Amino acid sequence: MAASHAPGLAGWFDKAPEADRATVRKAYDAIHDAVVESRTDVLLVIGNDHVANARLNDYADFTFGQAPRHTGPDDWFKPWLRMADYDLPGSPESAAILHEAVRDTGLNVRGVEHNLRFDDNLSVPVHMARLESAGVAIVPVLQNCTVPPVPDERACYSFGQTLGDAIRTQLPDGLRVGLLGSGGLSHEPGGPRYLDIDEKFDRWYLDLLEAGDHEQVLSQATFERMEEAGSGGTAELLSWTVVMGAVGPRPCTSLGYAAVDQWRCGVGAVQWHL
Template sequence: MAEISLALAASHTPGLTGWFDKAPDEDRRIVRRAYDAIHQAVLDSRTDVLLVIGNDHVANARVNDYADFTFGLAERHTGPDEWFKPWLRVADYALPGAPDVAATLHDQVRDSGRTVRAVRENLRFDDNLSVPSAMADLPGTGVAVVPVLQNCTVPPVPDERACYAFGQALGTAIRTALPDGLRVGLLGSGGLSHEPGGPRYLEIDEEFDRWWLDLLVAGDHERVLAEATFERMEEAGSGGTAELLSWVVVMGAIGPRPCTSLGYSAVDQWRCGVGAVQWDLS
């Protein structure tokens, strides 16, 4: 059977690439160390395929026909999408896809109770894939990528328990339906606290962010699901903080276990709390 070789999560705010130099030196060092650690973890884990689970900013479907989860089946994933280039300010990239893996996982989880789709053409990527690609130099790892974009904004949003259950189904599919010996990594891309375009656009809820990271480090997933609800995420920043549901998918796939915080920074100019974690899979 295949093996989950790696489990990570990190913020993907466009401020990290578009306005990185506006932050103090120490904050930039914290974030650089975190993303360098992600890059090295991908290499050290000998991961063959990396699933990047991140929110879709209503770029790949109409609001009235919006899937809960969308698997990208392209042979190559290229970005950033032209519309997002001016504010992301990252170099064009091309990541090798794994269409057979993506198709198998899609087929295994499409009856999970959520609306699940597969798209064969290149998806429109904004910061969901572009920021981790640039900050963690994913092209430099040579790893194949399967993007899994999820709905974190269009009601009804799959809540924390729905996302955890989807992650459980995804983890089972990885372990039972993929080729023996394949090493599959997971990266949740999104969060932390921010409210894009809202009245708290320039505010970061540092108290929430640190509370969330402490919960994850402790490894009690039932407590996370009971306390870090979708509603609580919305209180910390409407329309943005719930991107953390991508982290919850990863948690569901690996089951209850502690993690290590790779760092945290709250920089107003980045418009988002920035943090990263790596789960202990030993």
């Protein structure tokens, strides 16, 4: 699955029209139900790090959270997320196995055994999809979508392919693993288009994903095209690209879309059926 994690979904949810709130509630309820009904044991949540866990001159492309518990939101982000604290079980063994499996991808990949600083990347899915009540362990995989050089769409897709192979072949037999790409859609945090949402891009992108032709997605929904739709924010969709690589070429189902100025972000979600 993949879904937007705009902080407005936690801190400013009530500012949106009821119809848009209902759309987003329904989408995230579907994510909650999918995790529960599939009896997922471990959920990988892949999302932009927002430069919260490393210095710019020493920045990993992907960081696997290997802590036994994941707690948040980080104190610095609480005033604008305005949500309850959470405490989720981790899966250190799974995280360590997957981290080791992707170390030779040519990207800068790290494993971290302490609790990471989580902002909306993990906190919003936890809040909106009620993951604390879903009976699932979490492996956060924080991604570089903003600090140059950013791994582009093909590098992220290839990383996802390696990750998917590792999930299928190196984790214990019978372990049920889900993936959630967290981020997007169009937004430009702090930039001149901070109040703008590129609804045309968002709907085009969701239609492209629903068609299921991953080569077309990679050729057209490039990092540069994402930046055109909103610099410094829209490229969080690279986390969706990782999930696409892991599950392989197939169509997906849109769970809904809303363009709400008060949320400063196009909000949507999709699900791939394996």
